[in-house]
Amino acid sequence: MRVALIDVDGHNFPNLPLMKLSAWHKRKGDLVEWYDPMTAWINPPDKVYMSKVFTFTPDYPHPVSATEIIRGGTGYTYPSGGDSLPEEIEHIYPDYGLYPDLCKDTAYGFLTRGCPRGCDFCIVGKKEGRCSRKVADLSEFWAGQKNIVLLDPNMFSCRDWRDLSRQLIDSRAWVDFSQGCDIRIMTSEKAQYLKEMKIKQIHFAWDRYEDKDKIVPKFEMFKRQTGWDYRKMSVYVLCGFNTTLEQDLERIYTLRDLGYSPYVMIYDKYKLSAGSDLKRLQRWVNSRFAFAAVKRFEDYK
DSSP: OEEEEEETTOSSSOOHHHHHHHHHHHHTTOEEEEOOTTTTTTSOOSEEEEEOOOTTSOOOOSOOOOSEEEEESHHHHTTTOOOOOOHHHHTSOOOGGGSTTTTTTEEEEOSEEOOSOOOTTOSHHHHHOSSOEEOOOGGGTOSSOSEEEEOOSOGGGSTTHHHHHHHHHHHTSEEEETTOBOGGGOOHHHHHHHHHSBOSOEEEEEOOGGGHHHHHHHHHHHHHHHOOOTTTEEEEEEESSSOOHHHHHHHHHHHHHHTOEEEEEETTGGGSOTTSHHHHHHHHHHOHHHHHHOOSGGGOO
């Protein structure tokens, strides 16, 4: 069988479902390749998988020619669901060869799924459930690579966080919690486990302005215990959802004063004009040079 793949979101980040589908088909002896719209109409593949992660990504712009076309991913199925891979494919070792540059000595995967928070701006609770649960051991998608990129929404809220943390520590690989860790549930014990991991930069999130009184002491505790500074501690700051510009700036200034490096994430940013205040705020904060050189947003040109 000839199988072709389409990463509808683009090739800027590895598409894990496509890597698993590729591995499964290659194990069966099928030929797997990227879909080529210029040649497919002459010699159509037997099956095409189209994967779209983000709901805001435009659909694939070219006609698709194949005997069978299968579309999947949150970008196609949310909120109706139904985009899960069969178990034998979900737990297969991914085909990292699909993305040789992005996956160079780097493993990607989920140790846990789900999140108890249920935030209105996030689809994880609706899509994966309001309970963080273990779905894999590290060995399922890691085989000695120097870097590990975790896609978990809230690993430290899983009851198996100690076992999973120990697996990451024992790997001696560089660990990237790409989706951020929940500072609201951070404890001295969890901070110690993180300190034992090889981490170039830890990501947290401060999404809700109203969490200020509870969240600031957690940031203070974590910094005090680890001894890390802004070069190693980054915080995603959600802007444009239900906060004012003044509230966004208060969080940004607070994080800087605490010794953390804020990183602005704009809700539905594709709907904003290039010259909007939020886009300017994002350019200022996320440019480390500009943020260090200009202390107040009011002075940023």
